[in-house]
Amino acid sequence: MRNYKLLNFKVNGNEMGKLVAIEGLNQIPFEIKRIFYIYGVKGDAVRGRHSNRNSEFVMINVKGSADVRLHDGSKEHVVNLSKPNEGLYIPKLMWKDMYNFSDDCVMLVLSSEVYDENEYIRDFDEFLKEVSKNE
Numbered sequence: 001m002r003n004y005k006l007l008n009f010k011v012n013g014n015e016m017g018k019l020v021a022i023e024g025l026n027q028i029p030f031e032i033k034r035i036f037y038i039y040g041v042k043g044d045a046v047r048g049r050h051s052n053r054n055s056e057f058v059m060i061n062v063k064g065s066a067d068v069r070l071h072d073g074s075k076e077h078v079v080n081l082s083k084p085n086e087g088l089y090i091p092k093l094m095w096k097d098m099y100n101f102s103d104d105c106v107m108l109v110l111s112s113e114v115y116d117e118n119e120y121i122r123d124f125d126e127f128l129k130e131v132s133k134n135e
């Protein structure tokens with residue numbers, strides 16, 4: 001499996017509650033150009049089903065739980081995200097499926113690139129072809 005990584009963020013907590021701070025190029029390995037968040041996902045829905053040619057991501061479930069299946073072209077690995085202080089770093093050219101969303105799940109995603117539909121690979125066979133060209 002290529003180099004995905006689980007990141008643990010420091011929790012600043014006291015009797016008033018908790019706070020996690022994330023800075024580009026500091027807690028995460030890229031400059032943040034885009035954030036988006038996914039919520040209100042039905043329990044049986046599978047999101048993602050794509051790979052990105054250029055974007056790197058960090059996914060954080062700031063609330064709730066979901067599973068992320070990563071495929072690097074030869075192996076797959078499933079990561080459960082359920083802690084607001086845990087991030088999943090995903091390099092480019094990884095196939096991603098997100099599923100088993102809890103009703104309350106809010107998945108925050110940080111990305112190294114702005115949105116460009118042309119860098120999305122939405123066909124798994126095409127993804128396998130492009131990975132094998134790159135390695």
Ligand code: TYD
Binds near residue numbers: 038047048115
């Ligand atoms: P999509 O990539 O299919 O979501 P997921 O990976 O969670 O299944 O995106 C859903 C819609 O949102 C699609 O119409 C494209 C749009 N979108 C943007 O406009 N900007 C973005 O940064 C993203 C990630 C999606």
